[in-house]
Amino acid sequence: MPETASFAGRVFGPGLPGGGAAAAARWQDAALVVVVADGREIVAARVRIEASGFNAERVRLAWSAGPEAAGDYAFFVESAEARARCVASAPEEHAAALRAALGAQAKTERRFRLGWGVIGAVLLLPFLVLAGFALNADALARWVVARIPVAQEAALGDLTLAQTRTQMTLIERGPAVDAVRSIGEKLTVGSPHRYRWFVADRPDLNAFAAPGGVVVVFSGLIRAAKTPEELAGVLAHEVAHAELRHSLQAMAKSLGLRALVSLALGDFAGDRMAGALAQLGELKYSRDAEREADAEGLRRLLAAGIDPHGMVSMFATLARGAPADDGGGEGTAEERRVSPPTLLSTHPPTEERLASLRQMLAGENRQFAPLSIDWAAVKASLPAR
Ligand SMILES: [Zn+2]
Known part of the structure; x- marks a missing residue:
């Protein structure tokens, strides 16, 4: 019964808390039905599918809140298990886009590992080997903070x-x-x-x-x-x-x-x-x-x-x-x-x-x-x- 399989995630949008709300979603024909933790149900007839997040580790399903509402809704499928269920139960018209998003994701994950391997050697090793952890955490925080626009x-x-x-x-x-x-x-x-x-x-x-x-x-x-x-x-x-x-x-x-x-x-x-x-x-x-x-x-x-x-x-x-x-x-x-x-x-x-x-x-x-x-x-x- 793939059409009833629901997958967990977090939903953001008009009328929801700034940090989003926990929710479960399921495909119903071509539409996405999102049930927010408080019981509210949001039905999205036309969903866009994108990889998102830091290094595309999440799949984002976005849709317009309607002409009179400000902003869009977005549902983030966060865990690997939820992603698998989301893809497996997806309607035909979304399946290809989802596979593409996940493909992009696998690629960036490989790049991510390689990148962090190098960065780890340069930056993270001191964390593991030095007792002066706090000192390095300060330095690292400064380094990253200097790059925040x-x-x-x-x-x-x-x-x-x-x-x-x-x-x-x-x-x-x-x-x-x-x-x-x-x-x-x-x-x-x-x-x-x-x-x-x-x-x-x-x-x-x-x-x-x-x-x-x-x-x-x-x-x-x-x-x-x-x-x-x-x-x-x-x-x-x-x-x-x-x-x-x-x-x-x-x-x-x-x-x-x-x-x-x-x-x-x-x-x-x-x-x-x-x-x-x-x-x-x-x-x-x-x-x-x-x-x-x-x-x-x-x-x-x-x-x-x-x-x-x-x-x-x-x-x-x-x-x-x-x-x-x-x-x-x-x-x-x-x-x-x-x-x-x-x-x-x-x-x-x-x-x-x-x-x-x-x-x-x-x-x-x-x-x-x-x-x-x-x-x-x-x-x-x-x-x-
Ligand atoms: Zn002070």
């Missing part, structure tokens, strides 16, 4: 933003966001990224920059900052992480090489990618990356004509923790679970960082005009706690 990073930023919205309430307009944006734009003049600035309604003293220029500042941090210059200090540090592609490298390390190459090719589909994005808030930077971000942040503050001493005093505040009236660091267990680590928890010892910041500022005795931001109004605009 800015446009792909931006697409990753869009996904990141969608993921962030599921984890926290973002404040998108009002004095607090205006303040973050106006300072942030001064710090990112000439950047290749299209920055997007947000304030999250959360008590923690925290902020993060995701790949592709998505910057989120927690309201707890704005409450704790005594001046806009202090906020600028943290923004400069986070922007430096984004500009130096630290966030992308940290993600690269936690993703693994294969997913990373998919990323470089702009293939964001699949579970592994979705999983990696879910971990975004837990990205950790190396000590070197933190020192680099401090120095680059300071450089950006000076270039923007913003008093850099705010960075030093804000870091001192962060080291002490939240002021008592702020309730910072509180929040439900659930909030804490999805919350990024506090800004300084993964950083080099704060005393050491403060000392080197002070050292870098030692010869700096310029007068800086204060930022023209009504700081009291910014704080008053934050949701009540």
Whole structure:
């Protein structure tokens, strides 16, 4: 009964989650019937067949969602077993195209093995033989990240933003966001990224920059900052992480090489990618990356004509923790679970960082005009706690 044999995969398209949904498909005459995990049934009368994915290891069945809907649907047949069933049960008119797609796939798989044999000898061997694994993972992540185009990073930023919205309430307009944006734009003049600035309604003293220029500042941090210059200090540090592609490298390390190459090719589909994005808030930077971000942040503050001493005093505040009236660091267990680590928890010892910041500022005795931001109004605009 080949026409009832179903094959598993993942479906993407209008009305489905960005990371796709698990589904089972079967051929019904010339049509493809896709049953999504939630029970929804999508019938595709006219299907296009393509090999896809990193080195064409998947078969993609694509079809138009109709004239009134935006975008196409795509069903990815991922496992070898599912592919075999898909081909075996395919109607005559699709069988040839499927065989062609699988033929292309076998060819690229052979090329893949050969290619990786060489690359493995050069790049991967050190992983196996050296105990200094972390060191090489860093180097490899940097090497691959350097080859990811800015446009792909931006697409990753869009996904990141969608993921962030599921984890926290973002404040998108009002004095607090205006303040973050106006300072942030001064710090990112000439950047290749299209920055997007947000304030999250959360008590923690925290902020993060995701790949592709998505910057989120927690309201707890704005409450704790005594001046806009202090906020600028943290923004400069986070922007430096984004500009130096630290966030992308940290993600690269936690993703693994294969997913990373998919990323470089702009293939964001699949579970592994979705999983990696879910971990975004837990990205950790190396000590070197933190020192680099401090120095680059300071450089950006000076270039923007913003008093850099705010960075030093804000870091001192962060080291002490939240002021008592702020309730910072509180929040439900659930909030804490999805919350990024506090800004300084993964950083080099704060005393050491403060000392080197002070050292870098030692010869700096310029007068800086204060930022023209009504700081009291910014704080008053934050949701009540
Ligand atoms: Zn940092």
